Amino acid sequence: MTVGIVLVSHSPAVAGSVAELASELAGPSVAIRPAGGTDDGRFGTSIELIAGAVNAADSGDGVCVIMDMGSSVLTSKTLLEDLEDEDGGPVVRLADAPFTEGAVAAAVLASTGQGLDAVVDSAEQAWSMRKL
Amino acid sequence: MTVGIVLVSHSPAVAGSVAELASELAGPSVAIRPAGGTDDGRFGTSIELIAGAVNAADSGDGVCVIMDMGSSVLTSKTLLEDLEDEDGGPVVRLADAPFTEGAVAAAVLASTGQGLDAVVDSAEQAWSMRKL
Amino acid sequence: MAFDAQTATAWITASEAAVKADEARLTSLDAAIGDGDHGANMARGLAAASTNIAERAPSTPGDVLVAAGRGIVAKTGGASGPLYGSAFRRAGKALGDAASVEAPVLGAALEAALTAIKELGGANEGDKTMVDALTPAVAAFQAVAADGGPIAAAAAAAADAAEQGLSATVPLQARKGRASYLGPRSIGHEDPGAASTTLILRALAEVTA
Amino acid sequence: MAFDAQTATAWITASEAAVKADEARLTSLDAAIGDGDHGANMARGLAAASTNIAERAPSTPGDVLVAAGRGIVAKTGGASGPLYGSAFRRAGKALGDAASVEAPVLGAALEAALTAIKELGGANEGDKTMVDALTPAVAAFQAVAADGGPIAAAAAAAADAAEQGLSATVPLQARKGRASYLGPRSIGHEDPGAASTTLILRALAEVTA
Ligand SMILES: Nc1ncnc2c1ncn2[C@@H]1O[C@H](COP(=O)(O)OP(=O)(O)O)[C@@H](O)[C@H]1O
């Protein structure tokens, strides 16, 4: 079992680089797909890029979506509603999590073979981590 | 008054891209300097890169340092201890904050002309923000 | 005049034109308290709405608004995309498969749009968002409709109310969206989303006049 | 044999050699529960320690360890850098400007190193870190020193105790550092930092034997 992870950021570079950082810790077994920026590469969000990343990240065990803010969150919520109206698509959950810390926590937990709910949980637990 | 901001990440690309994202929101008045990776460009942390970024970000109103995790935190703490032993260097505070959200919050608050303590506070308040 | 597929399409076309004409103003409002892309976002989103309508050639006003909403969600790029997109889709669904509707039903559809925006974005009146323009507009539309007034009068009242709602956002501090990061610095400016909502409702008044 | 600048320098040189000889093992331990860079980090950090000592040619053992610590902090690149760097600097400061010290003072310096690591990293015994090797090692060193034993015997006891502390990390679940992200998956492996601590203490035993 390996849950996929999608990172939705306003910025293409943030989504891509955090995906790379999380992959470095989680190892190659976890599919972590960035969905950053608009479909024409500006700052912003594209529901089509997110949908594509979700499909690419899914291997049948579900996908945990982590968002940075604003339009990333609203667009991911909209995609989720659309997916709920469909049949047979990937099982998707949005994690309410700090972006970088949640991505790392979710990726590492996914690499241990835990299921979608546990992966989402670990991302959301990252709000209670402290650094100093 | 404009507080400077330094973003310390294990990954050069994460530090750079989050700095760019935060700048986009805060505007050009705030100096936001990335300090990502080791001095030879690997994943990791370099105290010299952080010290250089702190000096570059300081315009006399102090610098708020935001770290992602692990060695970023430990190395920044070590730099702070070193700076406390010196005279006349920049006034530096470490923020215990979620990386991306804290960077954006700190950058935007710095752009409003608030002082160092308020900027650090706003970064740390980002732990209590929720997205869904 | 009833609200049919042709009127619904004309509404989107007129909204697109209004947004393009005022694109620079929307952008500069967003530059003051946001990231300066609201004009471009709305122009792109409404252009996609028109394209999607043209491609699907929907035959009911409900399907026109659903098609517009899908185009807006797909292409806007900012927070306004899912918000307006959900609003138009929800309004379209509220119209069902009627070939043409009168003022009370259109008023209920506008109320459904407002509910969609509030549910998705979590904003309430006073948070300095598009909700501050749309809430009084829906109330004004429904008041005229409840008195038996025609769509044209209801839409004109709605546009006027939206304009007042827009002005009322100036002294507010933003509590939703990226403007909320600015705290008190968001005070003293019109909310860009409230401005685009006003344009869209004015366009409705024009095409139904 | 007392601990002077020359012995301190030899300790760093021997540590560097030991880490280089076991770099692949440290790396594979870190690959199992971390990011697989501990071997490279330690090799780089200790090489910088040697370089810094050679450049500054410090004349007291305290200054040797401070110079080593600065090199380690500057060049290691991982969490082990500030931790070992602070440890060596704090140990060096604890030695003051003595030209040469005996076992009890060196024991106190090792204790200062342990305190520095715990203060900076916040780890306690049982968190599966270098602290799990260094804590019993410091206790063993001080026990021998308190009995009037020589540095050689104290250091040998410390290295043995570190080795046992290292083995004891295997069944532990990591609660600090990046291994802690793995939760229960961190169980069943030696901690890489505890392994490098053991090498460094074995090097001390060798150069003082
Ligand atoms: N959560 C929300 N609820 C309601 N309206 C919102 C919300 N977030 C943003 N808005 C509206 O969206 C407008 C900004 O849209 P736009 O600039 O296109 O998106 P972005 O902020 O992502 O750049 C704001 O002026 C506000 O009216």
Ligand SMILES: Nc1ncnc2c1ncn2[C@@H]1O[C@H](COP(=O)(O)OP(=O)(O)O)[C@@H](O)[C@H]1O
């Ligand atoms: N907070 C901490 N306190 C004590 N030791 C720690 C801490 N964090 C990490 N370590 C030690 O550092 C070792 C990892 O070092 P290294 O791989 O060089 O750094 P990184 O984890 O940044 O890649 C761990 O095995 C552990 O012994």
Ligand SMILES: [Mg+2]
């Ligand atoms: Mg905007």
Ligand SMILES: [Mg+2]
């Ligand atoms: Mg935007």
Ligand SMILES: [Mg+2]
């Ligand atoms: Mg490592």
Ligand SMILES: [Mg+2]
């Ligand atoms: Mg590392």
